[in-house]
Amino acid sequence: MSAKARKKKSTATAVKHRTKKPAATAVKEEKQTAAKLIPIYIMGKRYEVPEGLTIMKAMEYAGYILIRGCGCRGGTCGACGTFYRKPGDYKLQVALACQKTVEPDMYIAQIPFFPANRAAYDFAKLTTAPEEVFKLYPELFRCVACNSCTKACPQGIEVMDAISALKQGNIAEAARLSFDCIQCGLCTSRCFGELAQYHMFQLARRIYGARIIPRAEHLAEMVKAVNEGRYDRFLDELKQAKEDELKKLYQEREVEPMTAGEDWKPKDTTYL
Amino acid sequence: MSLAYYPGCTLKTKARNLEEPAVASMEALGFKLDELPRWNCCGAVYSLAEDDLIHQVAPVRNLIRAKEQGKDELVTLCAFCFNTLKRANLLMKEDAEKRNTINSFMNEEVDYSGEVKAVHLLEVLRDDIGWEALSQKVKLPLRELKAAPYYGCTLLRPREIAIDSVEDPAILREFLKALGASPVDFPESTRCCGSYQVVSSPDAIAEYARPIFNSALSHGAEAMILTCPLCDYNLGRGQKELIEKQSGFREMPIFYFTQLLALALGLGPQVCHFELNHGSPESFLKEKNLLSQVESVQPIGG
Numbered sequence: 001m002s003a004k005a006r007k008k009k010s011t012a013t014a015v016k017h018r019t020k021k022p023a024a025t026a027v028k029e030e031k032q033t034a035a036k037l038i039p040i041y042i043m044g045k046r047y048e049v050p051e052g053l054t055i056m057k058a059m060e061y062a063g064y065i066l067i068r069g070c071g072c073r074g075g076t077c078g079a080c081g082t083f084y085r086k087p088g089d090y091k092l093q094v095a096l097a098c099q100k101t102v103e104p105d106m107y108i109a110q111i112p113f114f115p116a117n118r119a120a121y122d123f124a125k126l127t128t129a130p131e132e133v134f135k136l137y138p139e140l141f142r143c144v145a146c147n148s149c150t151k152a153c154p155q156g157i158e159v160m161d162a163i164s165a166l167k168q169g170n171i172a173e174a175a176r177l178s179f180d181c182i183q184c185g186l187c188t189s190r191c192f193g194e195l196a197q198y199h200m201f202q203l204a205r206r207i208y209g210a211r212i213i214p215r216a217e218h219l220a221e222m223v224k225a226v227n228e229g230r231y232d233r234f235l236d237e238l239k240q241a242k243e244d245e246l247k248k249l250y251q252e253r254e255v256e257p258m259t260a261g262e263d264w265k266p267k268d269t270t271y272l
Numbered sequence: 273m274s275l276a277y278y279p280g281c282t283l284k285t286k287a288r289n290l291e292e293p294a295v296a297s298m299e300a301l302g303f304k305l306d307e308l309p310r311w312n313c314c315g316a317v318y319s320l321a322e323d324d325l326i327h328q329v330a331p332v333r334n335l336i337r338a339k340e341q342g343k344d345e346l347v348t349l350c351a352f353c354f355n356t357l358k359r360a361n362l363l364m365k366e367d368a369e370k371r372n373t374i375n376s377f378m379n380e381e382v383d384y385s386g387e388v389k390a391v392h393l394l395e396v397l398r399d400d401i402g403w404e405a406l407s408q409k410v411k412l413p414l415r416e417l418k419a420a421p422y423y424g425c426t427l428l429r430p431r432e433i434a435i436d437s438v439e440d441p442a443i444l445r446e447f448l449k450a451l452g453a454s455p456v457d458f459p460e461s462t463r464c465c466g467s468y469q470v471v472s473s474p475d476a477i478a479e480y481a482r483p484i485f486n487s488a489l490s491h492g493a494e495a496m497i498l499t500c501p502l503c504d505y506n507l508g509r510g511q512k513e514l515i516e517k518q519s520g521f522r523e524m525p526i527f528y529f530t531q532l533l534a535l536a537l538g539l540g541p542q543v544c545h546f547e548l549n550h551g552s553p554e555s556f557l558k559e560k561n562l563l564s565q566v567e568s569v570q571p572i573g574g
Contacts, residue, residue, distance in 0.1 A: 143313065144329060164313060
């Protein structure tokens with residue numbers, strides 16, 4: 001039995017077990033296993049790869065061994081920023097290789113790394129003054145608002161608006177707009193003004209997080225209460241409890257519902 | 273009444289003393305300066321190279337933001353932003369070929385062909401409110417204030433975008449009169465402050481300022497008023513150097529027109545951010561009895 005046929009059989013068995021699923025789904029899954037091969041172009045060379053693979057898996061299928069340009073495989077680490085184009089469309093497209101599935105005739109170039117200088121700073125000495133960012137990244141003012149950065153962002157961030165916010169001295173807005181940045185560097189690779197946007201945004205989020213966002217005062221109060229031993233006796237009770245008793249406590253514990261509002265309180269308020 | 277408003281980057285940092293008194297004053301006059309929810313740098317200076325279209329993208333994008341808001345007028349405060357936006361708008365209106373190139377480059381935005389009129393706040397005061405109506409709202413007339421209106425370049429040049437007569441502008445004079453002040457006309461009021469030339473020639477800053485202050489002083493001015501953060505920077509720094517260089521110069525306070533507007537409307541010094549001005553304008557204003565706040569300022573309806 002060929003590997004393909006084996007795979008097909010095992011999937012078919014799996015489908016058989018899921019008797020509750022409607023037949024249509026089963027047929028669909030059957031089809032998926034017989035993946036059609038589609039042509040893609042990796043750095044200009046044509047490969048035929050199974051439909052449904054991500055760009056990253058397709059590259060591996062084509063024989064690439066990824067040492068760089070591949071990290072979390074979950075769309076979070078920003079290592080696999082990728083440009084591609086399709087015939088008949090002048091528009092440059094962007095994606096994360098680990099997230100985007102291949103499409104026929106994609107011309108793909110992964111950009112695992114793009115040179116961008118991160119300014120050195122002593123964070124303890126930084127204030128919230130807009131000039132801090134201006135001094136560390138004076139190239140900020142080379143932005144011509146061409147918006148190429150925004151078009152290159154696989155996270156859909158309004159990159160140029162965030163750069164504008166920095167120029168306007170609005171560090172909080174830059175931090176807010178760039179919150180989803182995974183530092184893939186595609187914006188930087190496209191910048192007319194040679195800015196390293198993602199480093200500037202990281203600085204903005206650091207300043208925002210450490211100096212601008214209001215402190216959670218109730219947290220400090222709670223930590224103080226814990227340190228003062230307000231909850232020690234409850235812990236002592238648990239420590240002395242027998243195993244059965246612990247199990248019972250655990251199983252019967254009251255869980256805050258997912259939809260609970262701000263004012264939710266447990267029935268038993270002994271521990272509040 | 274709400275007016276679409278474009279502040280410009282400098283007004284959010286170094287020139288808050290231009291913006292904040294303007295916003296407060298307009299509110300007192302029954303107008304809301306409604307800042308565009310999205311805007312970018314205006315481009316800082318209008319690019320004169322015929323084929324340098326990439327530097328027209330920034331101002332045009334801001335005009336598109338106003339269009340997206342359904343506005344046909346965009347109010348500016350900074351004279352430089354006004355100049356850049358209005359000239360870029362003129363280009364989009366009149367040059368079909370360049371308009372098409374810019375629109376096709378900005379394919380993520382709606383097409384634009386100069387539908388939004390860029391205006392300066394002084395024009396709103398003159399044309400929409402009127403000097404007579406403005407003078408009636410004055411709570412604290414700026415009596416005894418001999419102020420020299422300094423225009424610089426960008427409100428009046430080039431002629432196609434001028435807000436007033438290029439040769440003999442009156443708008444700041446009339447503005448000062450409406451506030452109860454005594455405007456002091458002086459021949460150098462439209463002479464260039466040095467603009468961005470001071471970046472490449474920092475030593476020239478005092479020499480750009482010298483004839484302007486000389487002229488204002490010799491015509492009896494006690495203070496200078498202006499509309500542009502770059503003029504403010506150059507004249508403020510230039511004056512400081514002149515004072516350091518030769519004893520003949522004494523400090524002439526420099527104000528943004530919006531600061532005087534807020535004071536005259538009785539909004540008090542706290543909205544004026546005098547701490548951001550050059551020198552110490554507050555002691556001067558104190559001498560002129562212009563720092564007392566008038567209570568009970570009611571915004572008019574609208």
